[in-house]
Amino acid sequence: MALHNVVLPNEDSRQLLPIPKKEAKLYMSFMYVAFISLFIGGLMGLLQVLVRSGNFTLPFGIGYYQILTVHGVILALVLTTFFIIGFQFALMSKTVGMSDKQRNLSWLAFWIMTIGTIMTAITILLGKASVLYTFYAPLKAHPAFYIGLAFVIVGTWVAAFVNWRQLYLWKKKHPGEKSPLLAFMVTINMIMWFIASLGIAVAVLVQFIPWSLGYAETINVLVSRTLFWYFGHPLVYFWLLPAYMAWYAIIPKIIGGKLFSDSLARLSFVLFLFFSIPVGFHHQLTEPGIDPTWKFIQVVLTFMVIIPSLMTAFSLFATFEITGRRKGYGGLFGWFKHLPWKDVRFFAPFVGMLAFIPGGAGGIINASHQMNTLVHNTIWVTGHFHLTVATTVILTFFGITYWLIPHLTGRKLTKSVNRLGIIQTIVWGIGMLIMSGAMHIQGLLGGPRRSDYSEYGGTEQAVTWGAYQMAQAIGGTILFVGIILMVYIFIKLAFFSPKGDEEFPIAEEEENAEPTPMWMENWKLWVAITIALILFAYTIPFVDIIQNSPPGSVPFDWPIGNS
Amino acid sequence: MHFHKFEKIWLTFGIGALVLFLVILGYGAFYLGTHPQSHGLTIDPQNVEAHEAFKPENLGLTKVDEDRYIVNVVASAFNYDFGVDKEGNAVKHIEIPKGATVLFQVVTPDVIHGFNIAGTNVNMMVEPGYISSMEVEMNQPGEYTLLCNEYCGIGHHMMYTTVEVYE
Incomplete structure (x- = not known):
């Protein structure tokens, strides 16, 4: 009897903590911004595919590139970042806890990010920043656009500091113990994000803001692009790693299994930290000013992420099979047939995983040095990242939403919402198959990305593209139906579902799991290797870029309709 | 482990x-x-005409040898300048014999542009301050759309010409 109250220190440290109401409100605030963004960004996407079908013109003098900028900024930067920071806070709170002081700082992070978002959004809506979300110089947006972006980034840094402090305090309280897996993963992701976003921060603060305000006459275009892509590739891993967190540590629980391997999961995250950043040149392969040997070196480094990706794929399917067999489903594929297909918490992320197979393969093509020339800046690329971020990542985020939102609001995921979620996932899969498929094919035929409807003088090639743009309009419309469904589900889960306790699923280790080696916690070493790789990949070519710089560029605002 | x-x-x-x-x-x-193209040749973006290849009279298609051509282009928002023909009209179409080796040299005096002969591997970023160049053999006859595939402003999608590879 008395034994019941004795808690071994080891068990205590793995106990999941409850999320207090005050914290739930904070995490929900991030989610509100994320889902408002989903709706607005999705609506813009719908308008884009309709315009590109050639049968629709935007009303009220709204420009195509204005809505394209909204679409990119609000989905790629706002939706993802708010969802990820909110989700990661919830993971930290659940595994290592959050103090009052940390909560206040987290609110500060939220408000800095939100104010930045609003500033940027107003600038775009006024038509003063139709520069797309990559804002390549020397196109010049209104300074408020860049200042708003800087706020968003600084806000995420506050969140990163809070996350690190959370783990630090936990480790002080639990000396000699390994950190909880999810807290470890969040910390890795925020280290990567922080190191990467230093690049964009330097570009925005040192180059863009003074130049757009008129204090600096010219800007070094290639330096700004190099800094952007130093940030731009880890950005996609910043989206992907939270999905991996769910795949590694949450999905096994949902399907009734255990972690495949705690140490391999950590190892793969450490490898993602190493190889996500020193690789930006593979976005700049067709640029004239970068030495081709260094391009190739970064291509090789880019491909190193294939190793942790293979580990991830193995670990997922191993979990599926072990769990199925343990439940008694034998045969070659019996375990597969009996996965919980009717549980949307599993089904949505699973469809996301499937999309990552063609998504990853397409990524290999994109990064392939000379092969990139065939697809660079064609709509193939747009098709690619609609598979990766807009299917793999977002369907996993939706999969998280189904339990996280009711958990935070003290409600239940009901059977009917679960069914609606399954339908949503299927709608999304079909819509994306059509849209992304058409984009890939049109791209191989040479169709450009980021372009308003154009007949290109009626050339034969442009005529063949028309059919694919029509298919994109159909796929995009189906996807918008998916967005409406998801926003409805979110509102339902946040405000109207019946009260109850929804589980926060976190998988445990096997009873007899091999202990995770303690060198996994060698944070200083991981950061040092990451920085060493960055210095290796960037120092010489960056010095070369600066030493051989052409005269800088003055700002151009008339091409985007300002003057 | x-x-x-x-x-x-x-x-x-x-x-x-x-x-x-x-x-x-x-x-x-x-x-x-x-x-991929990476020659690192620089140029003053505010004075591209100072470079021999981009003087107005040197723009467009030039035959330098049997089956060897050079195409010099100034890409600006929202136009590819191939120079003018004998009547003084802007060139909007170039024709290259099948199998010819063609050196494309492109610069921009304003913002970043793309230079893509759609469906081929002639695909370059054109950035202020640099000469983008690429030599290719044009082996597939047909009419190609040459277009800007990097966003350059509100007229981006109207920036195109045609290239014909004839037998």
Whole structure:
């Protein structure tokens, strides 16, 4: 009897903590911004595919590139970042806890990010920043656009500091113990994000803001692009790693299994930290000013992420099979047939995983040095990242939403919402198959990305593209139906579902799991290797870029309709 | 740290395939010379005419030898300048015989542009301050759309011309 109250220190440290109401409100605030963004960004996407079908013109003098900028900024930067920071806070709170002081700082992070978002959004809506979300110089947006972006980034840094402090305090309280897996993963992701976003921060603060305000006459275009892509590739891993967190540590629980391997999961995250950043040149392969040997070196480094990706794929399917067999489903594929297909918490992320197979393969093509020339800046690329971020990542985020939102609001995921979620996932899969498929094919035929409807003088090639743009309009419309469904589900889960306790699923280790080696916690070493790789990949070519710089560029605002 | 036997096989096969793939890419790049364009030639973006190749009279298609051509282009928002024809009209269409070797040289005096002969590997970023150049053999006859594939402003999608490769 008395034994019941004795808690071994080891068990205590793995106990999941409850999320207090005050914290739930904070995490929900991030989610509100994320889902408002989903709706607005999705609506813009719908308008884009309709315009590109050639049968629709935007009303009220709204420009195509204005809505394209909204679409990119609000989905790629706002939706993802708010969802990820909110989700990661919830993971930290659940595994290592959050103090009052940390909560206040987290609110500060939220408000800095939100104010930045609003500033940027107003600038775009006024038509003063139709520069797309990559804002390549020397196109010049209104300074408020860049200042708003800087706020968003600084806000995420506050969140990163809070996350690190959370783990630090936990480790002080639990000396000699390994950190909880999810807290470890969040910390890795925020280290990567922080190191990467230093690049964009330097570009925005040192180059863009003074130049757009008129204090600096010219800007070094290639330096700004190099800094952007130093940030731009880890950005996609910043989206992907939270999905991996769910795949590694949450999905096994949902399907009734255990972690495949705690140490391999950590190892793969450490490898993602190493190889996500020193690789930006593979976005700049067709640029004239970068030495081709260094391009190739970064291509090789880019491909190193294939190793942790293979580990991830193995670990997922191993979990599926072990769990199925343990439940008694034998045969070659019996375990597969009996996965919980009717549980949307599993089904949505699973469809996301499937999309990552063609998504990853397409990524290999994109990064392939000379092969990139065939697809660079064609709509193939747009098709690619609609598979990766807009299917793999977002369907996993939706999969998280189904339990996280009711958990935070003290409600239940009901059977009917679960069914609606399954339908949503299927709608999304079909819509994306059509849209992304058409984009890939049109791209191989040479169709450009980021372009308003154009007949290109009626050339034969442009005529063949028309059919694919029509298919994109159909796929995009189906996807918008998916967005409406998801926003409805979110509102339902946040405000109207019946009260109850929804589980926060976190998988445990096997009873007899091999202990995770303690060198996994060698944070200083991981950061040092990451920085060493960055210095290796960037120092010489960056010095070369600066030493051989052409005269800088003055700002151009008339091409985007300002003057 | 423990790796499952199957995982070892999986990773060995995967990493082996990766190494082979990279060797092929490297062989193509360093031995066959198929690097993407990266010449690092600079130019003053505010004064591109100062460069011999981009003087107005040198723009457009020039035959330099039997089956060898040079195409000099100034890409600006939202137009490709191929110079003027005998009547003084802007050139909007160029014709190249099949099998010819063509050197494309492109610069921009304003913002970033793309230079893509759609469906081919003539695909370059054109950035202020640099000369983008690429030499190709045009072996597939047909009419191609040459278009801007990097966003350059509200008229971006109206920036195109045509290239014909004739038998």
